[in-house]
Amino acid sequence: MNDFYVGQQVVCIDDKFKHVSIDQVIRKGQIYTIRWVGMYSHYVDGEFLGIKLEEIHRGNDDGPEGYGAADMPYRATRFRPLVKDRIGSLRKLLAPSPDVPPEEKPKAPVRKKEKV
Incomplete structure (x- = not known):
């Protein structure tokens, strides 16, 4: 999933x-x-979700170990979205989703009364 x-x-x-x-x-x-951000296909690294950054322009990758790619993106798996309120984002995980019906709790079996 692309976030x-x-x-x-x-x-x-x-x-x-x-x-x-x-x-x-x-x-x-x-x-x-x-x-x-987008899918990127590289003949050595294969296809991956790539990210290019405002702060970095990689230029041509044509050095001795380069692959000839122009401004090649980084793999998105090298990054995570910046979360300013970490606790709040965790609370969202615990909150029930309005689209999903609440789970029914299994009922405990009822024991029949014994006549003594």
């Missing part, structure tokens, strides 16, 4: 790139603003 949109602020949660020695500029814990 990202242009103009949204996001936090980097993964700045580690396996098998890449060139600095990829993003930093874990840093806040960025999305300028583009």
Whole structure:
């Protein structure tokens, strides 16, 4: 599910790139603003949901380890939406949804009275 949109602020949660020695500029814990979001197809990395950031223009990826992509997006999985009210967002998870009917509690079995 895509929860990202242009103009949204996001936090980097993964700045580690396996098998890449060139600095990829993003930093874990840093806040960025999305300028583009969409599906991206790369001949090495395959197809993924990508994000381009206002603060970073990657330019052409044509260096010695590059793949020739122009302003290649980052994988969206490297970011999460910025949440300013963390407790409030957790409360929303606990609140019942108006679209879903409340679950019926199972009734405890009733024990028949014994005559003694």
